[in-house]
Amino acid sequence: MSPAVVQRWLAPTAGGAVLVAALVVGGFLYALTGGGARDALVTQMLINAIVVVGIQVYVGNTGVLSFGHIGFAGIAGYVFAILAISPERKATIIPDAPFGLADVSVSPAVAGLVAVGVTVLVGVVVGLGLGRSGARSGAVSATMITLALLFLVHEMAVNWTELTGGDRAGLSFDLGDSLGGNGPVVVALLASVVAARLFAESPWGRLAQAAREDDLAARAIGVDPAVLQMVALLGSVVIVAVGASLRVYELGTISPRFFFFDYTLLTLTMLIVGGRKSVTGALVGVTVITVGNELTRWLAGPDVSITGLDWILRDGLSEIFLGAAMLGFMIFRSSGLLDDWELDRWLFARWRTRRESRPAPPEPVRHSESVLVASDLVVDFGGFRALDGAGLSAEASEVVGLIGPNGAGKTTLLNVITGPVVPRAGSCRLDELLLTGLPVHRIARAGVVRTFQNLRLFPASTVREHVEVAALAARGHGAGREAPTPESLLVLCGLWEHRDRRARELDYGTSRRLELARAAAAAPEFLLLDEPTSGMSDSESLAMIDQVRAIASGVGAGVVVIDHDLAFITGICDRIYCLDQGRVIAMGPPAEIQADPRVQAAYMGTAITAEPSAGGSTPTTAPP
Amino acid sequence: MTELIQQTVDGLGRGSEYALIALGIAVIFGVMHLVNFAHGELITVSAYVAYFLFTLELAWWVYAPVIVGTAVATSIAIEFVAFRWVRGAPDFTMLLTSFGVHFVVAALFVMFVSANVRNFDRPDWITNTISVGGINLEVFDLVTIAVTAITLLATVYLLQRTMFGISLRAAAEDFDTARLMGIRSNRVIRGAFVLAGVLAGIAAVFVLMRTGRASPTAGLTPMLKGVLAALIGGLGSMGGAVLGGFALGLVEVLLLARLPDGWVGLTNGIVFLGIALLFTFRPQGLISVGHAERV
Numbered sequence: 001m002s003p004a005v006v007q008r009w010l011a012p013t014a015g016g017a018v019l020v021a022a023l024v025v026g027g028f029l030y031a032l033t034g035g036g037a038r039d040a041l042v043t044q045m046l047i048n049a050i051v052v053v054g055i056q057v058y059v060g061n062t063g064v065l066s067f068g069h070i071g072f073a074g075i076a077g078y079v080f081a082i083l084a085i086s087p088e089r090k091a092t093i094i095p096d097a098p099f100g101l102a103d104v105s106v107s108p109a110v111a112g113l114v115a116v117g118v119t120v121l122v123g124v125v126v127g128l129g130l131g132r133s134g135a136r137s138g139a140v141s142a143t144m145i146t147l148a149l150l151f152l153v154h155e156m157a158v159n160w161t162e163l164t165g166g167d168r169a170g171l172s173f174d175l176g177d178s179l180g181g182n183g184p185v186v187v188a189l190l191a192s193v194v195a196a197r198l199f200a201e202s203p204w205g206r207l208a209q210a211a212r213e214d215d216l217a218a219r220a221i222g223v224d225p226a227v228l229q230m231v232a233l234l235g236s237v238v239i240v241a242v243g244a245s246l247r248v249y250e251l252g253t254i255s256p257r258f259f260f261f262d263y264t265l266l267t268l269t270m271l272i273v274g275g276r277k278s279v280t281g282a283l284v285g286v287t288v289i290t291v292g293n294e295l296t297r298w299l300a301g302p303d304v305s306i307t308g309l310d311w312i313l314r315d316g317l318s319e320i321f322l323g324a325a326m327l328g329f330m331i332f333r334s335s336g337l338l339d340d341w342e343l344d345r346w347l348f349a350r351w352r353t354r355r356e357s358r359p360a361p362p363e364p365v366r367h368s369e370s371v372l373v374a375s376d377l378v379v380d381f382g383g384f385r386a387l388d389g390a391g392l393s394a395e396a397s398e399v400v401g402l403i404g405p406n407g408a409g410k411t412t413l414l415n416v417i418t419g420p421v422v423p424r425a426g427s428c429r430l431d432e433l434l435l436t437g438l439p440v441h442r443i444a445r446a447g448v449v450r451t452f453q454n455l456r457l458f459p460a461s462t463v464r465e466h467v468e469v470a471a472l473a474a475r476g477h478g479a480g481r482e483a484p485t486p487e488s489l490l491v492l493c494g495l496w497e498h499r500d501r502r503a504r505e506l507d508y509g510t511s512r513r514l515e516l517a518r519a520a521a522a523a524p525e526f527l528l529l530d531e532p533t534s535g536m537s538d539s540e541s542l543a544m545i546d547q548v549r550a551i552a553s554g555v556g557a558g559v560v561v562i563d564h565d566l567a568f569i570t571g572i573c574d575r576i577y578c579l580d581q582g583r584v585i586a587m588g589p590p591a592e593i594q595a596d597p598r599v600q601a602a603y604m605g606t607a608i609t610a611e612p613s614a615g616g617s618t619p620t621t622a623p624p
Numbered sequence: 625m626t627e628l629i630q631q632t633v634d635g636l637g638r639g640s641e642y643a644l645i646a647l648g649i650a651v652i653f654g655v656m657h658l659v660n661f662a663h664g665e666l667i668t669v670s671a672y673v674a675y676f677l678f679t680l681e682l683a684w685w686v687y688a689p690v691i692v693g694t695a696v697a698t699s700i701a702i703e704f705v706a707f708r709w710v711r712g713a714p715d716f717t718m719l720l721t722s723f724g725v726h727f728v729v730a731a732l733f734v735m736f737v738s739a740n741v742r743n744f745d746r747p748d749w750i751t752n753t754i755s756v757g758g759i760n761l762e763v764f765d766l767v768t769i770a771v772t773a774i775t776l777l778a779t780v781y782l783l784q785r786t787m788f789g790i791s792l793r794a795a796a797e798d799f800d801t802a803r804l805m806g807i808r809s810n811r812v813i814r815g816a817f818v819l820a821g822v823l824a825g826i827a828a829v830f831v832l833m834r835t836g837r838a839s840p841t842a843g844l845t846p847m848l849k850g851v852l853a854a855l856i857g858g859l860g861s862m863g864g865a866v867l868g869g870f871a872l873g874l875v876e877v878l879l880l881a882r883l884p885d886g887w888v889g890l891t892n893g894i895v896f897l898g899i900a901l902l903f904t905f906r907p908q909g910l911i912s913v914g915h916a917e918r919v
Contacts, residue, residue, distance in 0.1 A: 155893035316735030323727030
């Protein structure tokens with residue numbers, strides 16, 4: 001079986017099943033030791049696990065902190081209760097229910113399905129709002145939207161008494177054992193966990209995780225975070241809605257405070273303690289917090305009395321435990337117990353490493369005929385004119401250099417071409433396609449892919465994952481361009497030996513090569529490299545000449561490169577543009593540019609005789 | 625017209641509390657990029673101190689300085705116990721840290737005092753009204769607005785004219801550069817928490833006089849309103865936070881007064897909906913501070 005299939009389908013499914021089996025068996029063994037109270041406790045734990053795994057799908061994959069998932073749970077819970085309660089019972093508790101809901105009578109299963117459907121509809125609206133707000137990892141405004149949802153649902157539940165029974169009474173009912181024991185809970189949990197793992201390993205999940213690690217770097221390889229977040233949110237909402245329906249079903253009652261702050265604290269603490277980036281972690285967190293909660297409840301109960309400690313063994317102890325657990329983990333280990341560790345990934349990685357052999361580097365491919373043209377660009381930052389009519393043109397078969405003193409506008413020019421900066425005037429085109437005004441990910445999809453001067457890798461991802469994600473992004477949007485396999489690119493960039501190391505463990509030079517490999521894997525027609533040799537030793541940057549050339553011919557891309565290292569830039573470029581104060585002051589082959597007095601004046605202040613080191617590029621005459 | 629003036633004064637009174645709390649939240653956000661969900665705990669702790677003073681049968685003018693002092697002490701304590709350790713952490717971590725502090729403090733009161741609400745008497749003059757040209761104005765609103773105005777002017781003076789204020793604004797603008805200029809981060813951050821404590825303390829005096837109750841969640845609603853106001857104004861913008869507070873107060877009062885019967889209960893819901901829409905379409909708040917990311 002191919003490693004890709006194992007990684008994508010088999011491992012997550014098997015891993016998820018093992019995890020659920022462990023949780024269920026452990027739970028029911030515990031239940032055997034005691035009476036009905038422990039039965040109910042275990043059921044509640046399994047239901048909480050569904051809800052927490054549901055939250056994990058969104059929070060874990062996107063990095064957006066959501067307080068609103070319990071709001072979604074509240075919607076699902078009420079829809080379920082109002083539909084599933086028998087008309088006779090409704091005649092007593094909510095006789096004035098609007099829309100003829102008092103007479104509706106459906107089975108709990110159907111009620112659950114409708115609950116899921118309604119919640120998903122709300123999820124679409126909220127998801128559109130989150131997308132519009134530019135949600136990304138740690139975005140405060142997105143978190144506030146979710147918090148507003150939580151409060152909005154609570155306020156409606158409190159005030160719409162004809163439908164919800166209000167704050168005090170709530171809705172209580174007895175559906176008997178119509179779903180049949182714990183079976184549905186276990187099945188729902190299994191489905192949720194497997195779905196969560198499959199999602200995390202799916203292209204959507206992996207691209208969402210890339211955007212979680214670095215939003216801009218992900219967009220620069222063609223990822224559209226808004227779409228992925230919407231997908232994650234809807235999947236997440238489905239699971240949460242199922243969990244909420246089951247919770248209401250098992251408790252036989254619902255009131256506004258069931259799905260409010262306390263439950264938010266409980267579920268979020270479970271997720272945080274276990275490790276929000278991991279489904280395994282979510283389940284570990286559920287277990288740890290449930291055990292801890294029971295322990296503190298028992299300690300605070302009437303059965304325990306320890307002389308000298310009675311002042312602490314009382315009401316509020318389990319709330320303190322929860323709050324302290326969240327606080328303690330945030331301060332000392334914010335990534336939770338497991339961080340992003342997954343059982344099945346761990347097993348799978350060993351399986352794969354054992355049977356892997358070094359692939360050959362990619363064969364050179366024919367360059368396309370594409371032309372990248374930027375012309376008459378004007379960019380103002382406040383009162384500072386960063387670009388003042390600069391432009392460039394490059395063909396897919398050449399390497400074009402971009403030099404100039406600090407502040408000349410080189411990086412700004414790159415930022416305009418790739419989208420983060422929108423110019424006040426001027427335009428960029430790739431053949432017939434107007435790039436100016438397109439969002440960053442659309443420009444990357446069109447084939448213009450960049451690297452970053454200040455390294456924007458995905459810190460927690462391995463070297464291999466960087467390249468795989470970029471290839472996934474390219475394949476996902478159907479670029480239609482042939483790209484070498486991720487593995488062969490790793491070999492080409494000298495990264496094969498490092499393939500299973502995480503980006504945050506890499507040295508500077510290796511990180512730079514990884515930036516390059518990731519960009520190359522995104523099926524570029526043009527690679528825009530922002531100081532690929534910065535921070536490298538002389539020998540490393542000379543080696544970079546061959547590496548960049550090999551990559552360019554391996555993916556058939558044209559190259560536009562900014563660098564301060566003149567040995568590197570003259571060694572690699574076919575043509576060089578020299579920028580000064582936002583304008584192109586000279587263009588030509590390296591030798592010509594080196595001899596150009598204007599370039600010498602602007603760039604060096606004196607004639608270019610000595611080769612400057614990487615850091616020695618500060619202009620000796622500051623531009624006025 | 626009369627009605628509108630009355631409502632405006634009422635809204636400004638309510639907005640004063642929000643503005644003071646929001647300003648503290650914006651100050652803290654400025655220096656450490658933390659949205660402080662634990663800011664309400666300053667009011668919760670103050671509420672119990674106020675209740676304790678009430679049981680001693682002390683007069684209200686004694687309460688006020690003690691409440692402000694309590695809020696400042698609480699603010700420093702929370703910074704020392706929790707926020708100091710997550711400085712520079714990702715926003716995700718800091719949000720949840722402050723969320724955790726909120727729950728721990730509330731649970732401590734449940735544990736060591738009671739989950740029940742404690743009521744105390746409010747001063748007699750609080751319900752008095754005076755009539756100006758046929759317009760009935762609540763004395764309490766006028767006092768609140770006046771004290772808030774003085775406090776805000778003093779804060780502006782502090783921020784504009786003192787070394788500490790200038791350091792604080794510099795740190796809010798660009799913390800790293802401020803440090804390079806010799807501004808001591810510990811001192812600035814602690815100072816921000818003291819300032820936020822004073823502002824929240826003054827707000828607490830009004831909140832407690834108005835509600836006359838202490839409970840483990842006494843600070844929750846004021847905190848939320850403060851956070852929302854600060855966000856409406858654009859987090860990090862101190863002027864924006866104050867404007868956001870007054871705007872929120874006015875909107876609430878107008879909604880309460882103008883909504884048809886049966887809808888009044890939904891005031892908060894409508895406010896939350898409005899907030900959600902605001903963040904959807906203007907995530908940077910009404911006043912954008914605009915810290916563009918460097919690429």
